[in-house]
Amino acid sequence: MMNGGRGGIGSRMADEEEIGTKFVDTGNHMPRSKFGNMMHSDPNLSATAAPIPRDEVFGYRNSSASLTGPASFDPNRMSCEGSPMTMSPWNQTGGGSNFPWSFEENLPQNGLIGSLVREEGHIYSLAATKDLLYTGSDSKNIRVWKNLKEFSGFKSSSGLVKAIIIAGEKIFTGHQDGKIRVWKVIPKNPKIHKRSGTLPTLKEILKSSIRPSAYVQVRNRSALWIKHCDAISCLTLSEDKTLLYSASWDRTFKVWRISDSRCLESINAHDDAVNSVVASLEGLVFTGSADGTVKVWKREQQGKTTKHSPVQTLLKQESAVTSLAVNTSGSVVYCGSSDGMVNYWECEKQLSHGGALKGHKLAVLCLAAAGNLVFSGSADKTICVWRRDGKLHACISVLTGHTGPVKCLAVEVDHEKSKDGDQRWVVSSGSLDKSVKVWSVAEMAPDMYQMAMMQQQQQYQQHIGSDGDSLPSDGSSRADKNRGK
Numbered sequence: 001m002m003n004g005g006r007g008g009i010g011s012r013m014a015d016e017e018e019i020g021t022k023f024v025d026t027g028n029h030m031p032r033s034k035f036g037n038m039m040h041s042d043p044n045l046s047a048t049a050a051p052i053p054r055d056e057v058f059g060y061r062n063s064s065a066s067l068t069g070p071a072s073f074d075p076n077r078m079s080c081e082g083s084p085m086t087m088s089p090w091n092q093t094g095g096g097s098n099f100p101w102s103f104e105e106n107l108p109q110n111g112l113i114g115s116l117v118r119e120e121g122h123i124y125s126l127a128a129t130k131d132l133l134y135t136g137s138d139s140k141n142i143r144v145w146k147n148l149k150e151f152s153g154f155k156s157s158s159g160l161v162k163a164i165i166i167a168g169e170k171i172f173t174g175h176q177d178g179k180i181r182v183w184k185v186i187p188k189n190p191k192i193h194k195r196s197g198t199l200p201t202l203k204e205i206l207k208s209s210i211r212p213s214a215y216v217q218v219r220n221r222s223a224l225w226i227k228h229c230d231a232i233s234c235l236t237l238s239e240d241k242t243l244l245y246s247a248s249w250d251r252t253f254k255v256w257r258i259s260d261s262r263c264l265e266s267i268n269a270h271d272d273a274v275n276s277v278v279a280s281l282e283g284l285v286f287t288g289s290a291d292g293t294v295k296v297w298k299r300e301q302q303g304k305t306t307k308h309s310p311v312q313t314l315l316k317q318e319s320a321v322t323s324l325a326v327n328t329s330g331s332v333v334y335c336g337s338s339d340g341m342v343n344y345w346e347c348e349k350q351l352s353h354g355g356a357l358k359g360h361k362l363a364v365l366c367l368a369a370a371g372n373l374v375f376s377g378s379a380d381k382t383i384c385v386w387r388r389d390g391k392l393h394a395c396i397s398v399l400t401g402h403t404g405p406v407k408c409l410a411v412e413v414d415h416e417k418s419k420d421g422d423q424r425w426v427v428s429s430g431s432l433d434k435s436v437k438v439w440s441v442a443e444m445a446p447d448m449y450q451m452a453m454m455q456q457q458q459q460y461q462q463h464i465g466s467d468g469d470s471l472p473s474d475g476s477s478r479a480d481k482n483r484g485k
Contacts, residue, residue: 061273123430136161174232281330288321325367336364377406404433
């Protein structure tokens with residue numbers, strides 16, 4: 001397990017050891033009187049969260065690097081207090097209708113659709129497209145699911161599929177061995193997937209290997225700059241789907257042109273493992289690292305070459321940055337950390353820290369944004385669903401049912417159930433419990449604060465009703481009535 005400082009990159013904990021780690025409760029449980037403040041974001045609230053131990057690592061690289069200097073955000077600008085998982089009146093495990101109280105029938109509900117289980121390894125990656133769901137695990141198999149049933153599958157030569165992304169007819173998978181494998185669906189038989197290449201290509205490797213300038217120093221040895229020297233942690237696409245970005249535990253992210261599979265650039269981005277990379281609009285790219293920083297890069301076209309330059313460091317903290325997500329409009333970027341927090345920045349004329357969402361007791365391992373919602377999956381085995389309304393966020397649901405850390409998320413529009421004014425989403429969650437769960441989530445579902453108020457109102461009405469039954473309609477007491485008999 002990793003206990004070193006900045007040099008800890010060479011002593012990471014193996015992914016196979018991630019199960020069996022003792023969970024440590026680091027959530028700050030707030031009194032119930034603050035329930036409303038916890039469920040709605042308020043940048044003026046303040047709270048502290050104890051970071052979880054660095055050896056509580058679940059598939060991301062952590063660091064013990066102690067960063068100094070002024071941070072580019074205010075840690076006291078919190079959006080939520082307490083933990084909705086522990087304080088929630090609604091900790092659902094079923095199909096969305098098993099509530100401790102009743103609601104109006106027309107209120108949208110969130111709940112479990114089904115589970116996909118194949119006992120062959122912990123789930124590390126997901127990708128959804130149309131009606132298909134791709135799952136990667138620590139086995140060598142990538143499974144394809146359709147309508148909650150296994151549809152197809154294909155096998156790689158290396159296990160631990162840590163990232164999957166789909167670009168048109170191509171499927172890219174990132175692996176523990178530092179390679180990116182490329183697959184293509186056979187048009188005549190969509191169940192068959194053939195491997196069409198590897199990044200970097202053999203041609204590029206041979207071409208580069210004869211040039212001394214193509215080598216860089218990596219951990220006291222020479223290596224080709226076009227090759228990752230450690231596990232692939234994340235894959236993402238540029239907004240126009242022409243570029244593929246790969247992040248790695250070797251502290252770099254690389255830029256690949258999809259059309260000819262060429263590596264255009266390799267950026268030494270951080271002082272420790274890069275756990276996440278995400279591309280946004282206007283050529284912006286965000287990277288999050290075990291060194292506790294989130295950095296912003298700007299893509300520019302210089303003639304025929306692509307150049308990424310550092311623009312800003314959004315965050316500096318001791319806790320590892322484990323995941324990133326950007327909403328569809330590119331106006332908000334979210335960052336999950338090993339201390340269970342989700343910080344976010346709003347982009348108007350410039351990026352500014354908007355606050356932090358506190359809904360988990362353990363590390364946030366994955367994030368996904370869709371519509372006005374953002375989903376956070378955690379080592380505490382839950383998924384928090386947050387709805388953004390202007391500059392505020394409200395936790396509208398906590399999805400429970402996994403028996404292991406939630407490692408990856410994929411979100412698709414539910415075209416069949418979506419109606420005007422009520423967007424619905426199909427959310428898939430992969431876990432280290434070796435299962436994938438599929439959820440139905442309504443964007444307009446009442447938030448947990450509203451539901452708590454409804455519960456209190458119902459209980460109050462029941463209480464008044466029971467008292468009313470014991471009182472005569474004329475206002476006299478029961479004892480008066482008895483004495484008159």
